[in-house]
Amino acid sequence: DGGITQSPKYLFRKEGQNVTLSCEQNLNHDAMYWYRQDPGQGLRLIYYSQIVNDFQKGDIAEGYSVSREKKESFPLTVTSAQKNPTAFYLCASSGSNQPQHFGDGTRLSIL
Amino acid sequence: GENVEQHPSTLSVQEGDSAVIKCTYSDSASNYFPWYKQELGKGPQLIIDIRSNVGEKKDQRIAVTLNKTAKHFSLHITETQPEDSAVYFCAAAIYGNNRLAFGKGNQVVVIP
Numbered sequence: 001d002g003g004i005t006q007s008p009k010y011l012f013r014k015e016g017q018n019v020t021l022s023c024e025q026n027l028n029h030d031a032m033y034w035y036r037q038d039p040g041q042g043l044r045l046i047y048y049s050q051i052v053n054d055f056q057k058g059d060i061a062e063g064y065s066v067s068r069e070k071k072e073s074f075p076l077t078v079t080s081a082q083k084n085p086t087a088f089y090l091c092a093s094s095g096s097n098q099p100q101h102f103g104d105g106t107r108l109s110i111l
Numbered sequence: 112g113e114n115v116e117q118h119p120s121t122l123s124v125q126e127g128d129s130a131v132i133k134c135t136y137s138d139s140a141s142n143y144f145p146w147y148k149q150e151l152g153k154g155p156q157l158i159i160d161i162r163s164n165v166g167e168k169k170d171q172r173i174a175v176t177l178n179k180t181a182k183h184f185s186l187h188i189t190e191t192q193p194e195d196s197a198v199y200f201c202a203a204a205i206y207g208n209n210r211l212a213f214g215k216g217n218q219v220v221v222i223p
Binding site for chain 1: 112120145147152153154155156157160200206207209210211213214215216
């Protein structure tokens with residue numbers, strides 16, 4: 001089946017630790033996105049990438065980093081500089097002039 | 112940047128009744144408006160979208176209307192069913208520009 005796979009579904013971070021969230025798509029989409037979702041806040045854009053080896057900051061990029069070495073993969077690292085990382089993280093992808101499609105998210109919590 | 116607002120934040124309807132969710136946007140350049148449905152613990156799923164060259168679009172029990180002059184668009188769900196209970200998000204963008212601005216979501220509860 002074509003789709004977007006996010007892993008893991010649940011992730012726990014210790015103080016001072018970096019963690020990486022995985023996002024893989026087999027839809028042959030050029031563009032990929034990371035959003036953060038907090039209760040009552042809607043979806044806020046962290047980073048997006050329109051093509052391999054290129055990415056841009058979204059509205060809340062501080063404390064996060066990404067890479068886009070392959071078309072199908074767009075991992076997100078939550079660094080220790082992100083002081084409030086507890087949230088639901090959503091990855092999306094889209095083809096040219098096509099709607100964004102989302103994965104089922106990773107829930108990150110602090111230990 | 113674009114600012115999208117949704118009203119009401121929570122909506123309860125009796126099964127079989129209609130539900131209407133309204134969104135307003137600020138950027139008159141926006142011309143693409145998708146709606147997403149999110150069930151608990153899942154990612155949002157696109158349910159319908161509209162471009163500004165039309166005023167209404169329907170897909171079975173779901174319809175979206177757009178008023179460009181007033182800068183608002185609405186989602187209409189008719190003959191609601193319990194499986195329609197979810198959080199619904201509206202968004203706005205300039206078509207072809209991949210940066211969607213999302214509203215904060217509406218919790219819809221369908222009461223059997």
